[in-house]
Amino acid sequence: MSLPPVLDQIRIVLVHTTHPGNIGAAARAMVNMGLGRLVLVAPKRFPDPEAGHRAKGGLSVLENARVVDTLDEAIADCTLVVGTSARTRKVDWPCLDARDSAVEMITAAAAGRTPAAVLFGREDRGLLNSELQRCHWQLNIPSNEDYSSLNLAMAVQLVAYEILCSARAQQGEMAEDTREWPSSAELEYMHEHLRQVLLDVEFYDPDNPGLVPVRVRKLFTQLSPDAHELGMLRGFLSAIQNALAGRSKRRGRSGESP
């Protein structure tokens, strides 16, 4: 059985990994499941012999891993970003289990919503809330709630396995979705634009925001706008700003720059 081409559109992003052995084991786990694109955000020790030792047949993926300084660089071009998380957050983010996440990702990727990324956080703390909030949803791996702390590479293995299973199940199905999807960077411009407008309209106190910004972000993340819808949103935000500035008559329909 050959590997579904869609797997090439899925990126595994390890954020601030401490142990190089986990990076190597993750690379092997990826190759075992037909994934080849690994991005490392500010790993503590890399390259490192321990990573190579654990990678075994995944060495080429390890050697071709892209190392970047920030999460932004890792996912700027991604149109779908999913963050793994075991913990419950103060504000619950949209959440799917590993299987449903894989089905959604593969369905979206097969329809052209690529590249897609799955983020895995630090060994000790996972993803920060601010990182998780860059994600379209959080991916939860079913586990024993009395001891749900999976080894990092094990989590990569499980997610990659579900992605391969889903890709094989869907292999050959035709894409029906012809929409274009905004990149993570474009979504971020929108969120920043939105935040600015919320402050402009004094929706909340910037010195004491509480959970408001997060709840707003969640709402617009769940909206998951396509490129056209995002343009509309941005136009709407600009229109608000223009109106506040009394420029609505001068510029007419607003532009989309931040």
Place this chain on the structure above:
Amino acid sequence: MSLPPVLDQIRIVLVHTTHPGNIGAAARAMVNMGLGRLVLVAPKRFPDPEAGHRAKGGLSVLENARVVDTLDEAIADCTLVVGTSARTRKVDWPCLDARDSAVEMITAAAAGRTPAAVLFGREDRGLLNSELQRCHWQLNIPSNEDYSSLNLAMAVQLVAYEILCSARAQQGEMAEDTREWPSSAELEYMHEHLRQVLLDVEFYDPDNPGLVPVRVRKLFTQLSPDAHELGMLRGFLSAIQNALAGRSKRRGRSGESP
């Protein structure tokens, strides 16, 4: 969400493991997925500090692991035995993927077919054919066929994950099956009895058996007799032997001892 009680009926059996780190990582993977019963068949190095180091929160499972000399001791009381395998065999054994295997195991266990065991072979060679043939079916983990060699603990993690998912999905469903299931030891008596009868009737040449014994074994494995059916089979085999010995009139209906 509490752990389904059926998980307590599932045993993980590691056969001739070489690296203690893999045993420790497997123990952690088990606990992450709510499994607690670990049996080690002739591990090369155990106990070992490396196993404890990798076990993390799975330490109690590691410490309570049962260490035995032979596979027989590990599974004699099991009524369902499944063997993980990545390789294709000369004689293809009944095969299910990890997900279907988990569903079948949990369905059977919920119906009282317990204890059940999943066998994992050596790091370098997996299970021997003779070990695989002790299994009701082989469990195959979907993977990249160009590099399907999963780390042992990763394989345990994936299988345990599927078992937990399946157990949660089926939690609360009522068992309908009231049959009793023979233990692995009782099945083995039957296979030995059968082999003897096949030789008695010169079904094949013991000095040049070819694949015949394996094919026969496969057939009767797929039959998967319950305790009552097994008794019938044994009675039938005894009847054949009695007839061959001209004792049919003396003993009437045959006993079931080997």
